Amino acid sequence: MKNVKILLLALTMMMAMFLAACGGGNEATNSNESKEQVGGDAEKSAGAVEAKIGVIAWMTGSGAGYGEAITNGINLALEEINAKGEVKIDLVVEDSAGKQEQALSAAQKLINSDNVTGLIGPTLSTEMNVVGPEADLAGVPTMGTSTTAQGIPEIGDYIFRDSIPESLAIPAAMQKAIDKYGVKKVAIMYGNDDVFTKSGFDTMKATAEEMGLEILTIETFQKGQSDYNAQLTKIKNLNPELILCSALYNEGAVIMDQARKMGLTVPFVGGNGFNSPEVIKIAGDAANGLIVATPWFGAKEDAKVQEFVKKYTEKFGKEPDQFAAQAYDGLYLFAEAIKNAGEADRDAVRDALAEIKDFEGILGVMSFDEVGDIVMDPTVLVIDGGQFKLFE
Numbered sequence: 001m002k003n004v005k006i007l008l009l010a011l012t013m014m015m016a017m018f019l020a021a022c023g024g025g026n027e028a029t030n031s032n033e034s035k036e037q038v039g040g041d042a043e044k045s046a047g048a049v050e051a052k053i054g055v056i057a058w059m060t061g062s063g064a065g066y067g068e069a070i071t072n073g074i075n076l077a078l079e080e081i082n083a084k085g086e087v088k089i090d091l092v093v094e095d096s097a098g099k100q101e102q103a104l105s106a107a108q109k110l111i112n113s114d115n116v117t118g119l120i121g122p123t124l125s126t127e128m129n130v131v132g133p134e135a136d137l138a139g140v141p142t143m144g145t146s147t148t149a150q151g152i153p154e155i156g157d158y159i160f161r162d163s164i165p166e167s168l169a170i171p172a173a174m175q176k177a178i179d180k181y182g183v184k185k186v187a188i189m190y191g192n193d194d195v196f197t198k199s200g201f202d203t204m205k206a207t208a209e210e211m212g213l214e215i216l217t218i219e220t221f222q223k224g225q226s227d228y229n230a231q232l233t234k235i236k237n238l239n240p241e242l243i244l245c246s247a248l249y250n251e252g253a254v255i256m257d258q259a260r261k262m263g264l265t266v267p268f269v270g271g272n273g274f275n276s277p278e279v280i281k282i283a284g285d286a287a288n289g290l291i292v293a294t295p296w297f298g299a300k301e302d303a304k305v306q307e308f309v310k311k312y313t314e315k316f317g318k319e320p321d322q323f324a325a326q327a328y329d330g331l332y333l334f335a336e337a338i339k340n341a342g343e344a345d346r347d348a349v350r351d352a353l354a355e356i357k358d359f360e361g362i363l364g365v366m367s368f369d370e371v372g373d374i375v376m377d378p379t380v381l382v383i384d385g386g387q388f389k390l391f392e
């Protein structure tokens with residue numbers, strides 16, 4: 001028995017020595033990689049520039065619908081980009097669960113262990129407020145494709161976004177709603193525990209004041225809240241002609257459902273977070289009358305847009321929303337920058353992103369301004385008959 005044990009031990013040691021020798025081979029590869037740590041993993045092979053891109057998305061929990069759309073959009077773009085052969089992108093996707101700490105540790109892993117050239121995400125501005133400074137300090141170009149609060153690209157030179165800020169979306173939607181319905185009195189509701197919903201509220205309040213509207217009341221709520229009767233009863237008694245509501249889809253949809261159930265039939269104006277088919281899924285007919293502004297409109301008569309809608313619908317069995325479209329264009333913007341840089345060096349890709357001018361995406365013709373914000377005109381949509389339609 002003892003002899004068998006000794007034999008086993010000897011075999012194990014031989015195995016360990018053999019594996020260590022193989023590991024030596026890996027070390028050679030690793031040292032190549034570490035030479036490129038400053039610039040991100042990069043290799044030019046047979047004409048294609050290779051790069052690793054990290055994605056941080058809200059994949060589980062109450063906002064999983066955002067992450068699903070975002071990763072679907074990115075995966076479709078990835079297939080097309082890699083098939084073209086100029087750039088070869090390797091994706092590493094991490095779930096942030098909509099939480100700051102989880103988003104930050106995902107970013108640290110992607111930046112320091114996976115050695116990505118660039119980052120897409122995270123989904124929420126709340127998360128970007130911690131990930132952005134970390135990525136900027138590490139010199140990793142980062143593209144927010146859904147982060148719309150004030151001040152995101154201002155975090156640093158490496159932070160960009162292709163989503164339109166609330167400060168652009170909300171006034172566009174408010175103006176159209178006010179012109180159409182002759183609104184003079186509004187009520188405001190907002191989530192006071194999220195960077196995006198607070199930023200949307202700031203814009204709603206400032207815009208209402210600028211437009212000379214009377215703000216009857218300002219009501220707040222928190223993520224995950226399920227009962228809004230106190231706020232809505234107060235609002236109903238004040239008789240507003242329009243409700244400005246800065247919410248993520250999960251809370252926003254429940255608010256609309258409860259509002260309609262108590263007979264509050266006035267239109268709602270929401271920000272980017274409210275612009276999701278999930279609102280219709282959750283609230284059904286109660287979602288009718290929601291007005292939002294967006295850079296994305298799937299029914300646009302544009303060959304590129306229609307091809308994307310067709311491919312996406314075939315692949316994922318549902319139509320793409322704004323979050324899918326922005327993420328799809330986000331990876332294309334990275335691919336364009338990597339191609340123009342000719343290497344996957346982080347600094348070179350950052351500079352190439354900043355230099356992108358008039359890139360034709362499905363959102364429109366895109367360029368970045370001096371801080372890294374996308375320049376484009378929003379379209380105003382309304383939910384009518386259970387569908388997003390142009391608001392005219």
Ligand code: 1QQ
Nearest residue numbers: 124125147148149196273
């Ligand atoms: C932000 C947003 C959210 C709606 C993303 C899901 O716009 O956090 O900035």
